[in-house]
Amino acid sequence: MAREIEVDVLVIGAGPTGLGAAKRLQQLESASWLIADLNETPGGLASTDVTPEGFLYDVGGHAIFSHYKYFDDCLNEALPKPDDWYEHKRISYCRYKDRWVAYPFQNSIAALDRPRRLTSGIFVPWATTSTIYYATMNAAWLGERVAAPNLQSLTSDVIRNKVAGTWGPNATFRFPAHGGTGGIRIALAKTLEQKNTKFGKHATVTKVDADAKVVHLKDRTVVNNGSLVSTMSVDHLAQTMNDTKLQDLCKPLFYSSTNVIGIGIRGERPERIGDKCWLYFSEDNCPFYRATVFSNYSPNNQPEASVELATKQFADGVSESEHKPVNHETLLAETLKGALATDVLRPEDDIVSTYVRRFDHGYPTPHVDRDGALAEILPYLQDKDIQSRGRFGSWTYEVGNQDHSFMLGVEAVDRTLFGSVELTLGYPDFVNTRANTERQLKTFGKR
Numbered sequence: 001m002a003r004e005i006e007v008d009v010l011v012i013g014a015g016p017t018g019l020g021a022a023k024r025l026q027q028l029e030s031a032s033w034l035i036a037d038l039n040e041t042p043g044g045l046a047s048t049d050v051t052p053e054g055f056l057y058d059v060g061g062h063a064i065f066s067h068y069k070y071f072d073d074c075l076n077e078a079l080p081k082p083d084d085w086y087e088h089k090r091i092s093y094c095r096y097k098d099r100w101v102a103y104p105f106q107n108s109i110a111a112l113d114r115p116r117r118l119t120s121g122i123f124v125p126w127a128t129t130s131t132i133y134y135a136t137m138n139a140a141w142l143g144e145r146v147a148a149p150n151l152q153s154l155t156s157d158v159i160r161n162k163v164a165g166t167w168g169p170n171a172t173f174r175f176p177a178h179g180g181t182g183g184i185r186i187a188l189a190k191t192l193e194q195k196n197t198k199f200g201k202h203a204t205v206t207k208v209d210a211d212a213k214v215v216h217l218k219d220r221t222v223v224n225n226g227s228l229v230s231t232m233s234v235d236h237l238a239q240t241m242n243d244t245k246l247q248d249l250c251k252p253l254f255y256s257s258t259n260v261i262g263i264g265i266r267g268e269r270p271e272r273i274g275d276k277c278w279l280y281f282s283e284d285n286c287p288f289y290r291a292t293v294f295s296n297y298s299p300n301n302q303p304e305a306s307v308e309l310a311t312k313q314f315a316d317g318v319s320e321s322e323h324k325p326v327n328h329e330t331l332l333a334e335t336l337k338g339a340l341a342t343d344v345l346r347p348e349d350d351i352v353s354t355y356v357r358r359f360d361h362g363y364p365t366p367h368v369d370r371d372g373a374l375a376e377i378l379p380y381l382q383d384k385d386i387q388s389r390g391r392f393g394s395w396t397y398e399v400g401n402q403d404h405s406f407m408l409g410v411e412a413v414d415r416t417l418f419g420s421v422e423l424t425l426g427y428p429d430f431v432n433t434r435a436n437t438e439r440q441l442k443t444f445g446k447r
Contacts, residue, residue: 006224009416010215011035011409012205013231014197015044016402017390019188020409021229023074026192027441031417034223035197036215038204041182042189044231045359045391046402048180053353054303056294057262060362062181063090063173063277063297066403067431070410073441078187085174086298094280095342103280136368175297181402205232208241210384227385227416229409233361233392234377249377252369253395258362259326261288261335263345264302264353269295272343279344286338287326332356364395387412389425398428407431410439 011021014037025033041047049057066072079085092103102108176183189197202219208228209215215223230237235253238246279291295302327334332354339345364370374395381388389408391400399408407424414420424431 002220002222004222004224005034007032007034008226009033009229009413010223010225010227011229011231012215013037013044013390013393014039014042014185014189014199015231015390016046016185016405017231017393017409017412018042018044018229019185019192020071020074020406021231021389021413022192022196022409023188024410024413026196028413028417031226033196035192036203036205036217036223037199038201038218040200041186042199043182043185045362046181046185046405048182049355049357051262051264051353051355053264054307055262055264055353055355056180056301057260057355057357058181058292058294059260059357059359060258062402063088064175064181064184064402065173067434067436068403068407068439069435069437070439070441071403071406074188074191074406075184077441078184078191079176084177086177087174088172088277088297090171090173091275091277092279093276094282096282098343100276100279105280105282177298178300180294180298180301184402205240208237210241210243210381210386213385227387229387229389229412229416230381231388231390231393231409234381234388234395235392237381237386237388237393246377246380249373249380252367252373254365254367254370255361255392256363256365258359259328259331260355260357260359261332262294262353262355263336263339263351264355265345266350266352269293270346281338281342285341287331287334288338291339291344328358361392364392364397364400366397370395385416387416394425396425396428399424399431404431 008031009021009025011018011025011033012035014022014035018035018037019042022033022035025031037044039047043059045060046062047059049059051057064075066075093100094103094105094108095101096105097113101112175181179186189199198217198221202217203221204218205215206218207216208230210228213225213228215225215228217223232240233255235247235250238250273293275296276293277296278293281289281291336345336351340347345351378388378394388394389412390405394408399405404424408422411420411422411424415422423436
């Protein structure tokens with residue numbers, strides 16, 4: 001028998017965006033609400049898996065850095081103790097011509113052999129690893145994602161044989177001591193009123209009736225809602241709504257899929273890896289484009305020393321799209337072969353654990369047609385009192401990090417209840433070039 005409930009705001013999805021929305025709704029205490037997710041454990045694309053051997057693997061490469069005081073406040077409330085976190089300085093390199101070149105590559109030309117410096121041949125190998133042709137991408141996403149080279153500084157560095165220093169908002173970052181990135185989402189979810197949460201397969205959304213403002217769940221629960229904050233991918237939302245017009249509007253949206261491959265080896269961390277955080281790979285001798293030395297983020301990301309297994313873990317990311325397909329049946333073997341070719345692994349390394357997981361929607365691609373499509377999609381949904389937000393809800397790569405995603409949910413609630421302007425969604429360059437300290441958890445609303 002169907003169970004019928006009614007709320008002012010229904011939040012679909014318990015990833016960073018959904019949790020941000022729920023946190024804001026709980027703080028305000030001005031509307032009834034429910035958050036639903038098909039997974040028993042919250043986290044979405046910011047969750048963490050644990051292998052039987054005890055290795056932890058984030059479902060994507062994540063590092064915690066923030067543009068928002070409100071986001072920091074929420075994390076510190078969920079994980080309040082100093083020993084809940086490790087603080088890190090980013091140590092990142094690009095693999096090129098059998099050497100490690102400091103990231104960002106374009107600021108480290110001085111590290112290259114002189115015949116290869118400042119030649120047209122450098123761009124080609126870096127371009128071929130992309131999952132989409134650069135000519136079909138827009139430039140709106142570049143902002144803080146890509147270091148803009150300064151020709152005068154580069155020339156000076158080459159003459160003096162000097163490599164530039166660190167760059168970017170994640171030059172320093174923190175990471176949870178326990179549970180990986182997913183541990184943050186679990187801790188955040190615990191700060192919510194549990195009676196307002198519905199997690200598990202029974203909470204899978206089976207149908208969204210936008211006109212009637214009714215959402216149907218797998219366990220036959222019918223949720224009548226005044227407004228909907230959806231963090232599912234907007235193309236999937238269109239299918240769940242059975243809205244052919246919305247499905248057509250979503251056709252210009254592109255994405256890449258992510259394959260996460262984890263390799264656990266026996267013994268101590270190799271000296272050649274050292275204290276590196278994450279590494280980039282551009283050449284055609286390996287299928288992965290990035291590798292994370294996850295045991296350097298926290299020693300608890302690997303089995304305890306007393307366990308007779310590996311004490312070092314390494315994770316690789318492999319992206320794919322229609323422009324860059326991969327063979328899933330041979331992907332693990334190809335990754336191991338590539339790890340050997342790039343000196344990540346040595347032939348004598350004893351592999352005791354492997355992990356493979358594919359995410360169909362991995363990264364939203366900033367295609368040249370994206371902004372035009374979103375300019376029709378989001379208002380169309382807003383007219384139905386649906387705020388589609390999140391990495392794939394609003395499909396905006398430049399505000400797709402964990403802090404951005406969380407605040408997309410927070411600001412979507414404010415728009416829903418008060419008609420407020422959403423700075424993160426509407427003004428990415430503004431929020432990415434400043435410390436957003438005006439909004440704080442303790443000074444807004446009730447706790």
